[in-house]
Amino acid sequence: MRVIGLMSGTSYDAVEAAAADLVLAGDVLRMRPLGHLSAPYPGHLRDLIAGALPPSATTVRAVTELDTGVGQAFAEVAVRAVRELCDGTADLVVSHGQTLYHWVEEGTVRGTLQLGRPAWIAEATGLPVVSDLRSADVAAGGQGAPLVAMTDVLALSALPGVPAALNLGGIANVTVVAPGTAPLAFDTGPANALMDAAVRHFTGGACEYDEGGRRAAAGRVDQALLRVLLGDPYYRRPAPKSTGKELFHLPYLLDALAAAPVPEPDDVLATLARLTAVTVADACRAHGVTRLVVSGGGAHNPVLMNMLAGELPGVPLGSSDALGLPPDAKEALAFALLGFLTVNGLPGAVPSGTGARRAALLGSLTPGHAPLRLPEPAAAPPRLLHVTDEPLV
Ligand SMILES: Nc1ncnc2c1ncn2[C@@H]1O[C@H](COP(=O)(O)OP(=O)(O)OP(=O)(O)O)[C@@H](O)[C@H]1O
Ligand SMILES: CC(=O)N[C@H]1[C@@H]2OC[C@@H](O2)[C@@H](O)[C@@H]1O[C@H](C)C(=O)O
Known part of the structure; x- marks a missing residue:
């Protein structure tokens, strides 16, 4: 068909x-x-x-x-x-x-x-x-949601260890396939949603996203802002769970910035990229992931991918291309x-x-x-x- x-x-x-x-x-x-x-x-x-x-x-x-x-x-x-x-x-x-x-x-x-x-x-x-x-x-x-789980489970089942699929769109989701256990799939939190909202805000709508992660690369992670953002109860909620831009939107980011002001926009972007990397990595560690197959627009952001690799030492990160599924x-x-x-x-x-x-x-x-x-x-x-x-x- x-x-x-x-x-x-x-x-x-x-x-x-x-x-x-x-x-x-x-x-x-x-x-x-x-x-x-x-x-x-x-x-x-x-x-x-x-x-x-x-x-x-x-x-x-x-x-x-x-x-x-x-x-x-x-x-x-x-x-x-x-x-x-x-x-x-x-x-x-x-x-x-x-x-x-x-x-x-x-x-x-x-x-x-x-x-x-x-x-x-x-x-x-x-x-x-x-x-x-x-x-x-x-x-x-x-x-x-996430409904990509069916494809992920069917594609990952033959792989050794505990493979997981990660999609870095506006929201990030993972599907974890561990032998002998029913597969898990859930949204980990924002992938690009807050970064995109920040870029639009800081450029007055002239730019849609942080192309190549250049702004995040030029900034420094602000630990106080990161702590405020990581305080969101969503991250501690066990799976099954799903979320969206109803939660992770610009006013949400502005509230966090009011609690932990960061004057330099590039530092905000670096912090938001780190937020995505940390929350995805926490989700992977919690379920013993040994290999990550990545797709979605965030896979084109080398700064985000490097941060993620840094958070997950020893876990190979590769594109979903390896499974015959182009990431986009x-x-x-x-x-x-x-x-x-x-x-x-x-x-x-x-x-x-x-x-x-x-x-x-x-x-x-x-x-x-x-x-x-x-x-x-x-x-x-x-x-x-x-x-x-x-x-x-
Ligand atoms: N070259 C790039 N550099 C940095 N970021 C990029 C690049 N290309 C795409 N992105 C990011 O990926 C986002 C789009 O990803 P994608 O199309 O996978 O999301 P989506 O499918 O709309 O979201 P979801 O999976 O949450 O429904 C862009 O908004 C941008 O933040
Ligand atoms: C309600 C909704 O549209 N959710 C999307 C969204 O975008 C990413 C993440 O949140 C995911 O759970 C889901 O989409 C993917 C395609 C899914 O259902 O697998």
Whole structure:
């Protein structure tokens, strides 16, 4: 089955698309990635998202505009993906949409909202669309995140020791696969969210992020600010847990700076990079991680990666490329995989990661132009992911 995964993460900079052929052969899920592409959100849509995200107040009209605007932006990228990655033919689109709000109260997720109405994608491509992938896990008592855990578990299971996958997006998440124990997956805290907020703030919106970690490299870690930031109870909460930009936003950083003033912006960036490195490393140490497979935009920040390596001596850090999953396409591929599982009647959630009562079948299905025809449900779930360059038979 040829599947296109669509994703825009908490950094809401661009829509990422990745295509793959997927075949289930016994307990091995074979994936042949066909490529990926990224299309920046149009400026007005980005502004609309920024204006609707917490702690801003928004209106139902703005939410409706976003649902349409994001749906249309995803639809445009899906059409390109069919043409540019799939030689004009695909079977299914899987859309994560754009998270607008992840409603967490005292560690329990009560709801999670991803916008981008799938009808726009189905209309533009003619293909069926799996969307709203988080709600079923939330309804089953889970966090609804991180959902990349399924891909991580299938990809890491064959590795020795205690491998973990780390994604450094706006928020950082890890999936830990220890032999003889159920896998764990949780958000460790901010990856780039606070650094991006700081850069935007200090440059009056002229820069979006600390390119190459240059500002953090030029600064010095401020121990008082680091202590204030590390005092957040989120880091001490046991898994399962998830978070988002509802917590880690600019006013949150400004509150911390009011408690521990730091005059030099580059020192703030150095401190925030250290915060990410320390909280990720603490999470890895707590679970005995012996190898880290890294993806997400933060993998392009050498200062952050060096700090992380410094916090985890003896733990090799490598790119998810080593598993055949390009670091900038991994999340989109992971959602393609989840949609494939859904249409084959298989659960996509990893309940030991999300904390759900049971492994739910994920997503809602929107038909394409033709009547919906689903494959016969698969007999058993996969246990391993095999990524290959070779055409699948
Ligand atoms: N060259 C670079 N130098 C430094 N940082 C970078 C670089 N490239 C990307 N980043 C960081 O990565 C971020 C984007 O990462 P990514 O696209 O993985 O996040 P996301 O998918 O939106 O978030 P999430 O995984 O939390 O949903 C940017 O906002 C920036 O902070
Ligand atoms: C609610 C939501 O969108 N959560 C995202 C967010 O971005 C990173 C982290 O927080 C992760 O838990 C999740 O996304 C990834 C793709 C996931 O579900 O695995």
